[in-house]
Amino acid sequence: MTNAMAEHISVMLNESVDMLVTNENGLYVDGTFGRGGHTRLVLDRLAEGKMLGFDKDPVAISHGRSLEQEDSRFSIVQDSFANMASHIPDVFGVDKVDGVMMDLGVSSPQLDNAERGFSFMNDGPLDMRMNPDAGISAAEWIETVKESDLADVMYQYGEERFSRRIAKAICEHRAHTPILTTLQLSKIIADAHPAWEKGKNPATRAFQGIRIHINNELGDLEIGLEAAAEALKVGGRLAVISFHSLEDRIVKRFMKLKAKGPEIPRHLPIQNLHHNIKFKTVGKAIKPSKSEVDDNVRSRSAVLRVLERISE
Structure with a gap:
C-alpha cells in the first residue's frame, strides 16, 4: 500500500x-x-x-x-x-x-493537513478551497461578506441553527482584527455558540457550511x-x-x-x-x-x- x-x-x-x-x-x-x-x-x-x-x-x-x-x-x-x-x-x-x-x-488528507484550511482542530491559514489556485479563500470571503449572507450560508449549508448569533460575532471580530486562521475562526464560533453538542466540535456545522459555499x-x-x-x-x-x-x-x-x-x-x-x-x-x-x-x-x-x- x-x-x-x-x-x-x-x-x-x-x-x-x-x-x-x-x-x-x-x-x-x-x-x-x-x-x-x-x-x-x-x-x-x-x-x-x-x-x-x-x-x-x-x-x-x-x-x-x-x-x-x-x-x-x-x-x-x-x-x-x-x-x-x-x-x-x-x-x-x-x-x-x-x-x-x-x-x-x-x-x-485534506482535513488533516492544517495548511489546507479545512480543519477546526489544527491551526492553519483559513483557505478551504479544494483547488487553492482558483477562486477566493474562506478568509477573503469572510473579510467582505454581508453578515446576513454569512448567516444564510452557515444555516443553509451547515444546518447551523445559531447561524445568526455566530455571524454577528464573526463580523464584530473582523471589524477590529482580520480573521486569517482556522483556530481564530473556530474560537470565535465556539465562544458565540450557546449549545455545544456532546462529542462534536461547536465549529463543525459552521465550517461545513462555509466550505460548501467556497467550493460550490x-x-x-x-x-x-x-x-x-x-x-x-x-x-x-x-x-x-x-x-x-x-x-x-x-x-x-x-x-x-x-x-x-x-x-x-x-x-x-x-x-x-x-x-x-x-x-x-x-x-x-x-x-x-x-x-x-x-x-x-x-x-x-x-x-x-x-x-x-x-x-x-
Whole structure:
C-alpha cells in the first residue's frame, strides 16, 4: 500500500466498486479521484477497460499523474466532475461510458493537513478551497461578506441553527482584527455558540457550511449528477457516496426523479407520462458495516446510492 493510500481510507470500497463495474472492458469515470482508492480497485477489475479521473485538488492530481505512469489505462483531469461531458470525448473518443463513481466530501488528507484550511482542530491559514489556485479563500470571503449572507450560508449549508448569533460575532471580530486562521475562526464560533453538542466540535456545522459555499459543492453536485446520468450507456451505472444530509437529499431526489419521473397530482388528466423512463435505482441505499465504522469513524454518515440507465 502506498503512503497516499495509507493516509486515506476509501469508504465502502468493495461495495461501491461491486455495484459500479458491470463490464470488464468498459469505460469508467471517477469524479472524485482523491487518493485513488476506488479508481485502483476499478482498474483491478478491468481487463481492457479504461478509467478517467477528476479532481480539483492539486495534491490529488499529483497522485493521479503517478497512477497514469503506472497504468496506461488511466487518465486524470484537474477539473470539477460537473464538467465531465467536455472531457469524456477527448479522453475516450466517445461520449458514453459504462459507469461513473462519485465519493463526495473532503478526504482525510485534506482535513488533516492544517495548511489546507479545512480543519477546526489544527491551526492553519483559513483557505478551504479544494483547488487553492482558483477562486477566493474562506478568509477573503469572510473579510467582505454581508453578515446576513454569512448567516444564510452557515444555516443553509451547515444546518447551523445559531447561524445568526455566530455571524454577528464573526463580523464584530473582523471589524477590529482580520480573521486569517482556522483556530481564530473556530474560537470565535465556539465562544458565540450557546449549545455545544456532546462529542462534536461547536465549529463543525459552521465550517461545513462555509466550505460548501467556497467550493460550490452542492451546485457542482447537481450539475455533475445530470452530466453523469447523460454520459451513461444503457446498462451503465452511477454510484454516489454522500456524507451529509444535504448531499444525500440531492442525490436521493435526483435518482428518484430519474427512475420514477415527476410526481403528478392524481386529479390531473395526464397519461403515459412515465412510459419513457430511462433509469432505475439499483437496490436500496447502502450504509457502512459496523466493522467499517469501527475501523474508520469518518465513514459513519456515508450513504451509497446507485442509478442504472435502462434505455436510450
